[in-house]
Amino acid sequence: MKMKSLLFAAAMVFGSSFSAVAAEKDVVNTAVEAGKFKTLATALEAAGLVTSLKGAGPFTVFAPTDEAFAKLPAGTVESLLKPENKQKLTEILTYHVVAGKVMAKDVAGIDEAKSVNGKMIDIDVDGSTVKVNDAAVTSADIAASNGVIHVIDKVIMPPEG
Numbered sequence: 429m430k431m432k433s434l435l436f437a438a439a440m441v442f443g444s445s446f447s448a449v450a451a452e453k454d455v456v457n458t459a460v461e462a463g464k465f466k467t468l469a470t471a472l473e474a475a476g477l478v479t480s481l482k483g484a485g486p487f488t489v490f491a492p493t494d495e496a497f498a499k500l501p502a503g504t505v506e507s508l509l510k511p512e513n514k515q516k517l518t519e520i521l522t523y524h525v526v527a528g529k530v531m532a533k534d535v536a537g538i539d540e541a542k543s544v545n546g547k548m549i550d551i552d553v554d555g556s557t558v559k560v561n562d563a564a565v566t567s568a569d570i571a572a573s574n575g576v577i578h579v580i581d582k583v584i585m586p587p588e589g
Contacts, residue, residue: 454482455489455572462570467497467505474509475518485574486529488541490549490560492583500583519545523586529576532558532568547586560584 456478459465468491472478481487497505508517522545530541535558540548550561558565563582570577 452573454574455485455487455577456481458570458572459489459491459577464493464495465491467494468492471497471505471509471517471521474511475514475521477518477521481525481574483574486527487544487575488526488528488530489575489577490524490526490563490565490580490584491577492524492563492580493566496563496580496582519586520583523547523549523584524580531576532578543586545586549584 453461456469456472460469472481481489507513508520523543525544526541526549527544535551535553538551540550543549550559552559558568560578560580561584563580563584565578566581567579570579
């Protein structure tokens with residue numbers, strides 16, 4: 429019974445909000461063309477991850493919006509974009525990516541996913557809300573040629589250690 433309600437909740441929250449046009453572009457181009465991921469695109473470039481995320485994949489990207497990055501303490505983004513902080517930036521960004529294509533319907537029955545940087549991301553479905561760590565998924569199943577994007581309202585930070 430719980431599984432059915434989780435599936436129903438995930439379907440209600442996520443739906444199928446992708447277009448054929450988006451599916452022709454990789455996750456990077458899809459995000460850039462959406463217009464609300466400028467900070468993410470800049471960070472991916474600074475970390476040297478654009479080429480990797482344009483690769484075959486598939487990738488699941490939990491993409492923080494520009495507003496999500498703006499919620500970080502003042503100066504954080506600017507500091508992370510400095511060349512001397514490339515490793516930390518890379519750790520944060522790769523924490524937002526899961527190898528494989530995890531669609532909204534797939535979240536029922538799982539409570540965590542392994543990020544590309546090797547650390548686990550908590551997944552919680554509560555009624556009509558889906559969270560990855562403490563970030564809410566605000567839009568899901570945005571199709572790309574090499575994966576899928578789920579939009580989140582906060583930048584998630586990998587656990588230390």
